[in-house]
Amino acid sequence: MQAETQSIVVISKDPAVCALxxxxxxxQPGTxxxxxxxxxxxxxxxxxxxxKDNDLIIFRAGAEAATDxxxxxxxxxxxxxxxxILALADTSMPFADLRLLTEAGVQDVLPETASADEMSAAIRKCLKAEEPQPLAGVSTRGSREGMVVAVSQSCGGAGATTLAVNLADCLTRRRGLRRQEAEFKVALLDLDLQFGAVGSFLDLPPNRCLYELASEGFVPDDVFAEQSMSEAALGLWVLAAPAEIAPLHAxxxxQVQALVAHLRQQFDFVVIGLPRALAEWLTPVLEASERLLMVTGSSVPAITQARRLLDFYAEASMSLQTDIVISRERKPIVAASHHKEASKLLQKPFKxxxxxxxxxxxxxVDRGVPLxxxxxRSSLAxxxxxxxxxxxxTRKARAAAAQPQHGKAV
Known part of the structure; x- marks a missing residue:
């Protein structure tokens, strides 16, 4: 027998919650x-x-979040x-109410539809914690300093969404038997607020989180960032665009700066799909990005639009490294004359x-899965x-450079 037992109190009128x-x-022996x-x-x-008398309180949040x-x-x-304290909430509860609970000191908030595995993981996390987590606004997660990669396009239909979705999927670097181990944790953020299609590419429903962020005007915390993501595949988490149309300037x-910062703390890579439009909040995205991938065709109109966008991006972030991605063309053995002229206009090679x-x-796309x-085995994949x-x-080289150097001083 264990010398010390752990006790959980379930405060809920729903017997199903108690039974779960x-x-x-x-x-969990001794509980x-x-x-x-x-x-x-x-x-x-x-x-x-x-x-005071028990190790963990689990309660079902009511309609009045402020009272709870x-x-x-x-x-x-x-x-x-x-x-x-662990809370169970209705899946339709507004994020503003969820923030009230976490800011009050709730360690975690689970949806009332949580599975047994999710409930078990949350309970273990709470009971094994030597000290309670600090209130919201003070992150307890280790800083991953995730690499931010922005994906832009010079014109509609260039293939930026295809690249963003499948690049994020590849960055997980799944390994092992049947690819059941992901080396990296990757976030895919669709900031094309009005016409983003990342969700439909992965058979995910629209996500209202960005719409709520725009309409309610609050600055997101790490809890919002974590709970707004949907797992699309092993190691790949997605924040899809909303179904509702909202002005880009909303x-x-x-807000965007805080959201990207929290995702960097939680993920190894953050891939961000940008809108083909200009907005004030693009500046913090570009400043946080270590790489911008400009997806474009090699036609004169596409290159012209790419040049205009690159000029704007350079003004927003002088240190941003930009790579040109030519879409729907196989790399020629010898560059054609129009490729050379286009590269000269962009002042960048076609990488x-x-x-x-x-x-x-x-x-x-038809199956709603990555390539x-x-x-x-396709050439595109x-x-x-x-x-x-x-x-x-690049990320590994950055991490190696950040490690303290040991050896004799010269």
């Missing part, structure tokens, strides 16, 4: 579960005593900040080429993998 926690806790068929806001002093947040703050005050620079492979691209799953390898090597 009890079924999960039975696989007992108590049930309190009530709402957190209804038990007042009882909740304070429960928080006040009760959480009181429990933390009564226990000297040692209470560990987003503010400080990457994406061959025209409509059958592979269509197979992936790696639909046509992994191979070209994007080569690009991803260059970015991975």
């Amino acid at each position: 926690v009890a079924s999960v806790a039975q696989f 007992g579960v108590k049930k309190c068929a009530s709402a957190l806001s209804e038990i007042n002093g009882t909740a304070l005593q429960l928080a 947040a006040a009760a959480v703050k009181e429990m933390l005050r009564h226990t000297g900040g040692t209470a560990r 987003l503010k620079p400080e 990457y080429w994406l061959p025209n492979d409509p059958s592979a691209a269509s197979a992936a 790696s799953a639909a046509a992994g 191979k070209a994007i993998r080569r690009l991803s390898r260059d970015l991975i090597e």
